[in-house]
Amino acid sequence: MCNDPPEDLQHLFLDCPFARAIWRNTAWPINVSVFSNLPIAEWSKAIINPSSHLGIPSDQVWEFQISALVTMDCSWLARNKLIHNGSVPDPVSCLKSISSMVKAHLKAWLDSAFVPEAWSPPPLGFLKANFDVAIRPLFSVAAVVLNDHTGLIVAVCTKKLPHLDATVGEANAALLAVSFAADFGCSSILLEGDSQLCILAINKDHLFSDWLCAPMIADIHLHLLLFS
Structure with a gap:
């Protein structure tokens, strides 16, 4: 200059x-x-x-x-x-x-004036499954943490994935969360993540039938049948 x-x-x-x-x-x-x-x-x-x-x-x-x-x-x-x-x-x-x-x-x-909500443990008899994904240039990593009603971490799980779009990565992480929780043997879970779109698709899957992640959302619902 x-x-x-x-x-x-x-x-x-x-x-x-x-x-x-x-x-x-x-x-x-x-x-x-x-x-x-x-x-x-x-x-x-x-x-x-x-x-x-x-x-x-x-x-x-x-x-x-x-x-x-x-x-x-x-x-x-x-x-x-x-x-x-x-x-x-x-x-x-x-x-x-x-x-x-x-x-x-x-x-x-x-x-x-953003004040994040404090993380809270699940009710007695539940496990909370927190999921997230980290996107890197050549790969992605999904992670899940299971906590009991006292807030104690009872299990963790990570899975290396191909490089993904962030939203697709979140859906993969949510699927990992429910499958991991089912394999862990818990009967009741709270599923918690920071992707509003992913959570909305799980709760209202009929509105997302044409979405790229629809097959993964369907798999999530099949796994959720394993819980009370």
Whole structure:
């Protein structure tokens, strides 16, 4: 963006005159030149712990981190627009974008006021089967945890699968959960997962007869016949 030295991450985010102008004019003016001769990892550490590295007050750390990440994202976007579209970046426009995006992020976080429900054990006589899937570039892994009414983990199960779409992976994990619980010998289960679509399909399978995961949902219902 400055047509000077070869570009790397250090130059793009810290050494480029464009980057330094941006950092000096955000809500937290920072002289990033002090990081010029340090590995880029030191800048990452400064964002993670800005109070000790940059002197950011503890009550402003979260807002600063949002601002820093948005600033880096906008710098990367400006660089891509220049390379792929020939669009010369304007620091003033970039700063306006950063300001509006930071406000939007902060508002979204505050508006959500998300407080996750605490995990609760199942009733006496039940086992709770929690399932999930992790998607990796070359494969997926389904996992199941069985807990009793005291919250004690009584059994766990994992299964390596091919690389899958996340929703298909969740359905595979749910199928693993009911089959594993049946093999374990419990008579009553609560099935719990974090895929709303998958749970909805199990509860209202007649609405998902044409869905890609319909055969797996049908298998889940066959296994559920084994429980009281």
